[in-house]
């Protein structure tokens with residue numbers, strides 16, 4: 001198991017390195033320059049600026065410098081904000097994003113599981129069709145549509161919750177809910193399919209034949225086994241939440257990482273774009289890694305084969 | 312206290328499906344005596360599992376219709392029991408072993424825990440006591456290193472060992488009735504014999520009454536004292552082991568016996584399969600369900616269902632050949648007695 005984890009960590013670093021390289025060179029292809037008004041700058045001023053940020057050097061040299069700095073944990077300086085490091089900017093912005101993303105996952109998992117379980121237990125009933133319908137809607141309508149609807153109806157018309165900005169905790173509700181819709185829908189659909197599959201298994205009847213109550217059978221035998229494969233969608237879900245925050249934070253004016261990212265793209269703030277891209281990639285790779293380990297922990301069949309193959 | 316512990320009377324079970332109603336079990340009648348082993352034999356799809364699951368009430372509530380009949384256990388009709396009341400019966404009074412040991416254990420739960428679960432449901436033991444009892448049970452069913460194996464998961468066991476675990480689970484609370492639904496069908500021949508021996512052994516120790524379901528008459532020879540032959544949802548013939556093997560009356564039973572390999576038979580003599588396939592139970596018409604495949608079919612067979620006739624006190628059959636107006640026919644040769652002699656001398 002330990003060897004397995006080490007091996008996976010090695011892969012993670014290699015993957016991350018490849019992502020750094022690709023993003024770095026893609027960034028060179030972006031049109032425009034990071035300086036807000038290049039036309040108004042004199043030739044000399046531009047040269048000075050480029051020298052300051054190291055943009056006068058050939059691209060391969062810039063790349064090596066960047067990697068060198070990165071290895072020391074230095075993501076560079078922002079072009080847009082004088083004297084701000086990318087690292088400190090991410091640190092400052094991560095809080096709100098983590099809060100709404102985390103809440104979206106928690107709400108999504110809880111409601112998704114409940115909806116999926118009801119759907120499976122009331123298979124082919126009105127309730128089932130209802131929740132399948134909701135799930136399909138949730139999966140096909142992008143989160144910014146929900147964001148806009150929630151903002152207008154709940155925030156502006158009904159005034160139940162703050163419509164935008166980031167003042168106190170209650171400001172996190174609407175963005176979290178908007179982001180969670182996709183999670184609810186995905187998890188509900190997945191749980192429903194898995195539950196139906198498990199409900200048809202012989203071992204469920206073995207459990208019932210022992211005289212165990214139906215609630216315990218559902219929780220301990222059916223749901224537990226149905227939940228394992230759901231772990232596999234956590235990776236893709238994390239991605240959709242990350243991309244979701246880009247737009248949702250913009251709509252609700254949440255001072256999060258996503259909003260910073262969109263801002264930076266608009267003004268070609270190379271180093272910040274790079275930094276945030278790397279941060280998102282690292283986070284995603286880490287989640288996939290955790291999911292992998294978790295899958296092994298939850299499913300004894302995988303745990304054992306993993307152990308045998310990897311020492 | 313009567314000597315009948317479980318009796319199924321005139322049971323009709325049908326399923327509501329998209330393709331219409333399937334009448335899986337029709338008018339099934341049988342008694343199980345205390346301490347005996349009754350075998351239900353029949354082809355795939357004849358309704359054996361449905362009968363067993365109706366006793367345990369494990370059929371899906373929404374689509375199953377038990378239109379008629381009763382299932383009497385210790386003078387109570389189980390069909391009138393609520394879900395809660397049924398939970399007290401399952402595992403404690405009546406247990407069931409399923410066909411495929413590869414799928415009948417929960418893959419993500421330790422084997423020991425799966426045994427403990429049933430024990431704790433029905434007996435007020437502490438965790439520790441239940442755990443010890445579970446370990447004893449695993450030893451009883453012949454699992455080596457029971458103590459260590461308690462913490463193993465099902466995939467770490469072979470098929471035969473898993474079926475032993477399933478049997479341990481079924482016997483955990485000393486049930487009075489054990490229903491074994493094709494307990495050896497999914498296993499190798501040598502393992503089959505071991506499992507059957509184990510069941511016989513345990514029956515001797517505990518006095519449990521057993522219903523063993525199989526499509527293989529060979530399995531029955533060493534186990535059962537009485538046999539019910541099932542065809543297309545009906546019991547077409549019932550009798551003691553000797554009556555079914557020495558004096559079978561139903562052409563379907565003849566077919567079963569002929570298609571069975573004999574102990575002392577010359578291997579060059581081919582086995583004779585029963586021609587045709589079982590009828591579609593969603594589309595049954597009047598008459599005897601076996602009529603379409605029966606070599607001795609008469610006109611009446613297609614139009615009217617034969618009544619149940621008593622051949623002896625313990626032997627009954629539903630076949631028009633029993634009617635006094637039917638022609639006397641010579642029974643085919645099925646040297647079935649072979650097997651019985653074998654066991655009797657053992």
Ligand SMILES: Nc1ncnc2c1ncn2[C@@H]1O[C@H](COP(=O)(O)OP(=O)(O)OP(=O)(O)O)[C@@H](O)[C@H]1O
Nearest residue numbers: 326333335354355356357358359360361362526592
């Ligand atoms: N839940 C169900 N819904 C609909 N039809 C069912 C259901 N369970 C069983 N049946 C049908 O009932 C008939 C009898 O099935 P059953 O499982 O009792 O056969 P069996 O005698 O046990 O056969 P096998 O030897 O293959 O186990 C079959 O036609 C089967 O398709």
Ligand SMILES: [Mg+2]
Nearest residue numbers: 359360361492
């Ligand atoms: Mg069956």
